[in-house]
Amino acid sequence: MPMSSYLREKLAQHTFAQTAYTMPTNVYLAAFTQPLNTTSGITDEVSGGGYSRVDITGLLDESDGVITNNDLIKFNVATADWGDIYALAVMDSISGSNILIYSNLDTPVTINTSSVLGFFAGDFVTTFR
Numbered sequence: 001m002p003m004s005s006y007l008r009e010k011l012a013q014h015t016f017a018q019t020a021y022t023m024p025t026n027v028y029l030a031a032f033t034q035p036l037n038t039t040s041g042i043t044d045e046v047s048g049g050g051y052s053r054v055d056i057t058g059l060l061d062e063s064d065g066v067i068t069n070n071d072l073i074k075f076n077v078a079t080a081d082w083g084d085i086y087a088l089a090v091m092d093s094i095s096g097s098n099i100l101i102y103s104n105l106d107t108p109v110t111i112n113t114s115s116v117l118g119f120f121a122g123d124f125v126t127t128f129r
Contacts, residue, residue: 004089004099005039024092027100028053029073029124031117032087036102042091049080049113053094060124067126074118082111090126101126 003011014021030053034044054075061070089102103126111117 002103003101006098007100024100026055026057026094028091028094029056029075030089030091030099031075031082031085031111032089032102033083034086035104036087036089036099040099040102042096042099046082046085046111049078049082050076051078051082052076053091055094056090056124065127068122069119069124071121072118073124074116076116078111078113078115078117080113082115082117084108084110085117 010019010021013019030042031046031051032040032042032044033046036044052075054073056069056073059069059071059073060067085105086108087102087104089099092098092100109117
């Protein structure tokens with residue numbers, strides 16, 4: 001998962017003693033209906049239909065820069081069509097906020113009414129290097 005320009009800037013400022021970076025208390029997984037890039041905003045995040053970000057704090061393990069989920073990550077059941085999901089992002093707040101890292105899916109996933117977007121333990125993997 002690429003790092004957003006927001007996080008890259010915060011880490012650089014922190015590393016070179018310009019401004020301390022305060023880590024988020026919780027991190028959340030968000031789904032997007034368009035591909036993302038390093039400067040993307042959150043305008044294409046899914047909304048409505050029972051959607052909300054998933055708190056993934058405590059569901060991730062890190063080893064040598066590889067981050068993997070150690071438990072099921074599951075979004076709410078869609079109460080209306082969400083459309084095609086093109087990207088996922090780790091966010092620093094339950095709403096609004098900043099993209100920290102993101103991933104564009106190789107193949108979009110269509111979420112219709114009564115569908116659930118989720119990842120079994122070990123299926124959500126990102127490299128942070």
